[in-house]
Amino acid sequence: MRAAPKILLFMLIIPFSFFVVSHLIPLFYGVYLSFTNREGQFIGLGNYIRLIDDYRFWGSIRFTFLYAIASALLNTFLGLLIGVFISSLKRGQGILKATFLIPWIIPMAIWGLEFRIIFSRDFGLLNYFLLSLGLIKEPIAWLGEAIPAKLSIILVAVYRYVWYSALLFLVSCQNIPRDLYEAAEIDGATSFNMFLHITLPLLRRTMLFVGSMIFLGALQAFDLIYALTYGGPGYATHTAALYIFRRSLHYGEFEYGTAVSTVWALIIFCIVGTSFALLWKLAERR
Amino acid sequence: MVHEISPLKKKKISRREALSTAAKVGIGVVVSGVVAGVAGYLAGSATVAPKTIVSTVERTKTVTRTVTATTTAMTVTTYPAKTAIAGELNIYTPAWGYEGTDEAVKLFQKEYPNVKVNVIRGPSTWDEHVTRTTVWMREKYSGVDVLYQDDVFTTDGAAAGAWEKLDDYVPKSVVNDFTDLTRHFIELHGGIYRIPWGQGGSCLYYRKDIFEEEGQTVPKTWDELVEVGKILTADLDGDGKIDRYGYVTQGTPGELYNTYNEFLHQAGGDEWKLAPGGVPDPKAKEALQFLVDLEFKHKIMPPGITSVGYTESRAMLKEGKAAMLRDWGSTGRRAVEWGMADKIRPALFPAGDAGHWGVGHEWGWVVNKYGKNKDIAIEFVIFCLRPEVQKILAYWYQLPALKSLYKDKEYMESLQKKNVANTLAEELAKWWFPRKLPPGHSTEYHEVIGRELTPALTGEISVDEALIRTQKAIDPLLPKK
Numbered sequence: 001m002r003a004a005p006k007i008l009l010f011m012l013i014i015p016f017s018f019f020v021v022s023h024l025i026p027l028f029y030g031v032y033l034s035f036t037n038r039e040g041q042f043i044g045l046g047n048y049i050r051l052i053d054d055y056r057f058w059g060s061i062r063f064t065f066l067y068a069i070a071s072a073l074l075n076t077f078l079g080l081l082i083g084v085f086i087s088s089l090k091r092g093q094g095i096l097k098a099t100f101l102i103p104w105i106i107p108m109a110i111w112g113l114e115f116r117i118i119f120s121r122d123f124g125l126l127n128y129f130l131l132s133l134g135l136i137k138e139p140i141a142w143l144g145e146a147i148p149a150k151l152s153i154i155l156v157a158v159y160r161y162v163w164y165s166a167l168l169f170l171v172s173c174q175n176i177p178r179d180l181y182e183a184a185e186i187d188g189a190t191s192f193n194m195f196l197h198i199t200l201p202l203l204r205r206t207m208l209f210v211g212s213m214i215f216l217g218a219l220q221a222f223d224l225i226y227a228l229t230y231g232g233p234g235y236a237t238h239t240a241a242l243y244i245f246r247r248s249l250h251y252g253e254f255e256y257g258t259a260v261s262t263v264w265a266l267i268i269f270c271i272v273g274t275s276f277a278l279l280w281k282l283a284e285r286r
Numbered sequence: 287m288v289h290e291i292s293p294l295k296k297k298k299i300s301r302r303e304a305l306s307t308a309a310k311v312g313i314g315v316v317v318s319g320v321v322a323g324v325a326g327y328l329a330g331s332a333t334v335a336p337k338t339i340v341s342t343v344e345r346t347k348t349v350t351r352t353v354t355a356t357t358t359a360m361t362v363t364t365y366p367a368k369t370a371i372a373g374e375l376n377i378y379t380p381a382w383g384y385e386g387t388d389e390a391v392k393l394f395q396k397e398y399p400n401v402k403v404n405v406i407r408g409p410s411t412w413d414e415h416v417t418r419t420t421v422w423m424r425e426k427y428s429g430v431d432v433l434y435q436d437d438v439f440t441t442d443g444a445a446a447g448a449w450e451k452l453d454d455y456v457p458k459s460v461v462n463d464f465t466d467l468t469r470h471f472i473e474l475h476g477g478i479y480r481i482p483w484g485q486g487g488s489c490l491y492y493r494k495d496i497f498e499e500e501g502q503t504v505p506k507t508w509d510e511l512v513e514v515g516k517i518l519t520a521d522l523d524g525d526g527k528i529d530r531y532g533y534v535t536q537g538t539p540g541e542l543y544n545t546y547n548e549f550l551h552q553a554g555g556d557e558w559k560l561a562p563g564g565v566p567d568p569k570a571k572e573a574l575q576f577l578v579d580l581e582f583k584h585k586i587m588p589p590g591i592t593s594v595g596y597t598e599s600r601a602m603l604k605e606g607k608a609a610m611l612r613d614w615g616s617t618g619r620r621a622v623e624w625g626m627a628d629k630i631r632p633a634l635f636p637a638g639d640a641g642h643w644g645v646g647h648e649w650g651w652v653v654n655k656y657g658k659n660k661d662i663a664i665e666f667v668i669f670c671l672r673p674e675v676q677k678i679l680a681y682w683y684q685l686p687a688l689k690s691l692y693k694d695k696e697y698m699e700s701l702q703k704k705n706v707a708n709t710l711a712e713e714l715a716k717w718w719f720p721r722k723l724p725p726g727h728s729t730e731y732h733e734v735i736g737r738e739l740t741p742a743l744t745g746e747i748s749v750d751e752a753l754i755r756t757q758k759a760i761d762p763l764l765p766k767k
Binding site for chain 1: 310413416417421423424526528536537539582588589591593594598602607616727730738740741743744745
């Protein structure tokens with residue numbers, strides 16, 4: 001093998017230096033901070049031991065997983081249905097594709113604020129419509145109780161991301177060779193059979209990709225929840241990222257906050273590693 | 287994987303197709319912009335826009351200064367310009383301090399023409415203000431010299447050594463002139479760390495027109511609150527749904543702390559002793575049970591109170607969807623701005639066993655110990671202690687922090703015209719208590735109480751459990767004996 005020209009080495013050093021300064025140094029400094037207290041004294045595993053008893057942290061982990069799993073499943077399932085339906089349309093696909101991008105363009109914080117107004121018990125549009133249609137008798141405090149608040153957040157997130165996953169499924173559907181459907185049609189297969197035996201198996205990898213991406217993205221959820229509920233009522237809708245933010249930047253406990261984020265980073269690292277190993281295996285099997 | 291799902295790249299796109307797609311995306315962007323704009327407008331309308339103040343100050347010994355917000359003119363004394371002092375001054379204020387800051391800075395610059403003042407206009411939400419102040423304090427940020435802060439951050443900053451102690455700079459005569467509430471805070475902080483804009487606090491607001499229509503009088507006790515609240519909670523159009531609630535408060539975490547703390551003091555409890563040793567204190571229990579009962583048993587408060595913040599609760603009072611509201615003095619000013627000064631009136635809180643207590647609080651200037659221009663900063667905050675400047679600052683707050691200003695009848699009348707809460711100033715001030723914010727942990731402390739009590743108000747856990755959990759959460763934050 002030929003040795004790389006020196007110029008290439010220099011070209012690598014510059015971005016790598018930036019990476020070291022912007023990522024690696026803060027990362028190691030953060031880990032170091034997690035072993036100290038507010039006064040900067042070394043306290044060993046003190047912050048990590050405190051974490052074991054911190055039920056608010058574990059509560060935030062539970063909600064993060066609930067949110068991530070629900071988002072991934074709903075987005076994948078609904079995105080698949082919408083994508084397949086749109087791909088079956090003879091006309092109007094172009095305009096629909098453009099329309100699907102609209103929710104994607106709106107910043108998450110604005111999205112959250114919009115829905116905070118929509119979900120308001122006494123002034124919100126949602127209760128107004130539900131009451132007008134006679135579907136509920138009394139207005140619902142969507143963001144005022146734990147279960148409705150959790151449900152509201154998941155629905156808002158799905159409502160935002162489902163169009164993106166639908167777009168990915170639509171593109172994948174268009175990539176399936178038409179002759180497979182024509183052959184099946186000649187053999188007398190119904191539309192449902194074709195969906196079940198042709199579309200679904202060939203979209204398997206897209207499903208996995210969409211599900212993984214949404215799941216991993218949802219593990220980092222912050223802005224939507226911050227804008228919509230501030231993590232409330234109580235601690236009911238705190239995600240891990242929001243809890244880290246609250247501890248570090250809100251209460252000024254950078255040291256404990258970095259301990260929380262180190263543990264959370266390790267958890268995510270394990271999940272990402274497993275996900276990619278799974279994806280790799282599936283890709284190889286094909 | 288990405289290649290598999292991106293076959294469009296391989297496809298040759300005609301010019302027409304490209305133009306058509308660009309047009310569609312363009313439409314998408316415009317529509318989303320409109321949607322985002324409307325959302326932004328709706329979100330923005332929840333905050334009070336700064337008013338335009340026309341200020342005419344001349345370089346004479348005594349001048350008349352006109353403030354367009356009211357019809358009252360104020361007299362301001364000016365002094366010879368101090369040109370020897372030169373430099374820069376950086377002042378930070380969140381949105382609710384813009385007007386008062388601008389006024390104080392204008393006056394300061396008349397006298398200190400060689401000082402360049404930069405006003406750092408902060409956020410319009412408490413949460414963002416908290417984040418910014420916390421980071422600055424922790425990082426010993428030097429880019430700001432004077433900050434407009436409340437009790438929470440004055441306490442924490444003083445404990446952290448982030449603010450300059452001002453005892454040596456404030457004349458004894460001025461210290462003696464401070465109101466009782468201001469003196470309480472000085473004691474709590476362990477010295478003078480803040481130059482107050484004024485003193486203020488919470489009270490009950492009620493819709494006088496609704497009370498008159500229903501032939502009711504303002505409740506003076508907890509029992510009367512329930513009794514009157516039940517009468518005023520009504521289905522007005524006969525569709526089986528409640529259109530008006532008797533009482534509303536704010537139930538979001540920081541505010542739930544204040545709401546509960548008021549009931550707790552009215553019952554005679556102590557906010558540091560909610561469930562000492564894991565046993566709920568009877569007074570603490572009585573107060574929380576009463577608050578929970580207002581929603582679940584008596585049903586005079588709207589369900590889901592834990593998601594009701596300032597915007598919703600104030601809108602409910604304004605639109606007649608609630609007949610009574612617990613709120614700060616600033617809502618008395620809003621009542622005037624809404625043209626509802628005759629309909630929205632203040633009252634003492636209904637009394638529990640221990641009285642009509644409401645939270646007394648103050649905002650004011652603190653000097654950053656690590657600021658680059660500390661000397662000029664001290665010069666500025668001491669300048670703001672002058673009675674004529676205090677008059678203006680209190681005008682933008684609620685009531686003066688100097689006792690001597692209460693003797694100026696004309697001025698006090700002007701404050702009443704600006705803020706309906708001030709029509710009851712003397713009585714309210716008697717019942718204001720300073721919160722027991724633990725030095726160094728105030729931010730977390732007050733939010734934790736609100737968040738830990740919330741499950742009792744959503745019916746997830748009992749009152750006893752909530753108090754025990756809350757005590758467990760605040761114990762590490764309280765000063766060690």
